[in-house]
Amino acid sequence: MKFTKDHEWVKVDGDIATVGISKHAADALGDVVFVETPEAGKTVSVGDSFAVVESVKAASDVYAPVAGEVVEGNAVLASAPETVNADPEGEGWFAKIKISDASQLDALMDRAAYDAYLATQ
Numbered sequence: 001m002k003f004t005k006d007h008e009w010v011k012v013d014g015d016i017a018t019v020g021i022s023k024h025a026a027d028a029l030g031d032v033v034f035v036e037t038p039e040a041g042k043t044v045s046v047g048d049s050f051a052v053v054e055s056v057k058a059a060s061d062v063y064a065p066v067a068g069e070v071v072e073g074n075a076v077l078a079s080a081p082e083t084v085n086a087d088p089e090g091e092g093w094f095a096k097i098k099i100s101d102a103s104q105l106d107a108l109m110d111r112a113a114y115d116a117y118l119a120t121q
């Protein structure tokens with residue numbers, strides 16, 4: 001699993017990246033009440049806003065950590081947004097993206113680097 005400074009995570013299987021928000025981000029948001037995931041076929045670049053998560057505290061954009069084509073949005077989140085709080089780094093994923101440039105993963109942090117980054121915040 002890799003992480004961004006914006007608190008997204010990426011888990012890679014072949015050329016497919018599953019993307020969500022970190023437990024830290026989910027905890028900071030509080031109770032998630034709405035999630036808008038991207039449609040399959042949408043092309044994203046690194047840093048593009050591709051999903052929205054709303055909680056009782058705030059609405060936040062979710063940014064693409066890698067470029068590629070969305071192959072699936074997590075439809076479960078439309079009717080069960082609380083899944084993001086219950087399992088943010090598992091079943092609460094937002095989208096699966098077919099990676100167009102795997103070298104972009106090199107710019108992301110591993111768990112230890114992400115934890116060290118959080119300690120500085």
